[in-house]
Amino acid sequence: xxxxxxxxxxxxxxxxxxxxxxxxxxxxxxxxxxxxxxxxxxxxxxxxxxxxxxxxxxxxxxxxxxxxxxxxxxxxxxxxxxxxxxxxxxxxxxxxxxxxxxxxxxxxxxxx
Amino acid sequence: xxxxxxxxxxxxxxxxxxxxxxxxxxxxxxxxxxxxxxxxxxxxxxxxxxxxxxxxxxxxxxxxxxxxxxxxxxxxxxxxxxxxxxxxxxxxxxxxxxxxxxxxxxxxxxxxx
Numbered sequence: 001x002x003x004x005x006x007x008x009x010x011x012x013x014x015x016x017x018x019x020x021x022x023x024x025x026x027x028x029x030x031x032x033x034x035x036x037x038x039x040x041x042x043x044x045x046x047x048x049x050x051x052x053x054x055x056x057x058x059x060x061x062x063x064x065x066x067x068x069x070x071x072x073x074x075x076x077x078x079x080x081x082x083x084x085x086x087x088x089x090x091x092x093x094x095x096x097x098x099x100x101x102x103x104x105x106x107x108x109x110x111x112x
Numbered sequence: 113x114x115x116x117x118x119x120x121x122x123x124x125x126x127x128x129x130x131x132x133x134x135x136x137x138x139x140x141x142x143x144x145x146x147x148x149x150x151x152x153x154x155x156x157x158x159x160x161x162x163x164x165x166x167x168x169x170x171x172x173x174x175x176x177x178x179x180x181x182x183x184x185x186x187x188x189x190x191x192x193x194x195x196x197x198x199x200x201x202x203x204x205x206x207x208x209x210x211x212x213x214x215x216x217x218x219x220x221x222x223x224x225x
Binding site for chain 2: 004031033035042044045048050056090092100101102103104106
């Protein structure tokens with residue numbers, strides 16, 4: 001059974017804090033993704049990575065950065081959290097392009 | 113550019129009734145299409161996918177979808193709804209570069225007894 005885990009299910013942070021969201025996959029997949037999910041907007045791609053130390057911007061990268069030092073781990077970083085970054089964050093992993101993306105359970109982040 | 117439109121943000125059916133969730137896509141290349149389901153407070157789970165093989169795709173939990181190129185549609189159906197089908201459903205198309213998925217805005221399915 002494939003598995004994508006996220007370090008926290010719920011997180012509360014203050015405006016201006018630096019926030020780290022961690023994602024780990026056990027599928028030996030090259031590709032990993034970070035999405036944010038907001039009501040009425042669906043999922044929007046923030047960043048993805050197709051290899052260690054490689055990253056590409058998605059549709060809404062502003063205010064975020066990522067880190068991939070090891071194949072199995074992909075971190076999303078909010079350098080200075082703002083209230084408009086309150087959202088559900090979903091991580092996913094995938095092998096070849098035609099293969100399935102597997103999602104983690106999500107981290108619900110509240111920025112006060 | 114690729115895009116996905118899900119018609120109806122909210123669909124309500126009675127238990128035992130037909131479920132029909134609509135998805136139309138736009139793609140400049142032969143599309144790879146997906147349906148995912150999200151139960152409350154959980155991540156997304158793959159229901160089924162179309163990758164240019166059979167046009168009628170069967171998935172988990174009794175769901176199926178038919179790829180219709182002429183209508184640019186990939187609607188999701190289930191003959192008889194169960195209470196446990198209540199969830200949010202997302203249609204997605206692989207982007208042109210093949211690097212990521214583009215998701216629709218989702219349809220919330222409610223099932224009443």
